[in-house]
Amino acid sequence: MFKQEIDMDIAIQPPAEVQAGSTMYPPVVIRIPPRPPIQNDSSMPEIFQGYLQDDSGNVVEECGPYIASPQPVNTSTSRTSVIGGADSQYVVFPNIIVDAPGTYTFTVRCYDTTNGLQSWTILGAVHTKSFTVADCAVLENKPNETEQRLLEELKASGNFGL
Secondary structure (H helix, E strand, O other): OOOOOOOOEEEEOOOOEEEOOOEOOOOEEEEEOOOOOOOOOOOOOOEEEEEEEEOOOOEOOOOOOEEEOOEEOOOOOOOOOOOOOOOOEEEEEOOOEOOOOEEEEEEEEEEEOOOOHHHOEEEEEEEOOOEEEEOOOOOOOOOOHHHHHHHHHHHHHOOOOO
């Protein structure tokens, strides 16, 4: 059975500048808005794969790919989600590290894995804004107030590796 395309957006963008070799903070967070259930859909859940691209559009093989699965915010341990409501799901990439200085984007694709590893189908993709990786110390990157509340909710939920 063909799955419908996934509507998704970036809830938290990467910081404008990251120090080479350090873990990106705040992490890239993808939001999947609520969607209607698909009847008779007994397939595996979608897989989200994130990867870095340099400023020429080339995939940076040394970094990733990063794999994650969508998770709901656990409303028993959290307030209603800051972005998107309680029924949204989130995909978090908490361990992005880039060693080489340069300008990059982070791309996330959603795949339907129903037919096995050899025939994944792309259901959607999003791209972050560009960010710079510097070979020197950079100012501490802090999430804005809305991003911080979302990160706190995701952390309290316990499913996101934060």
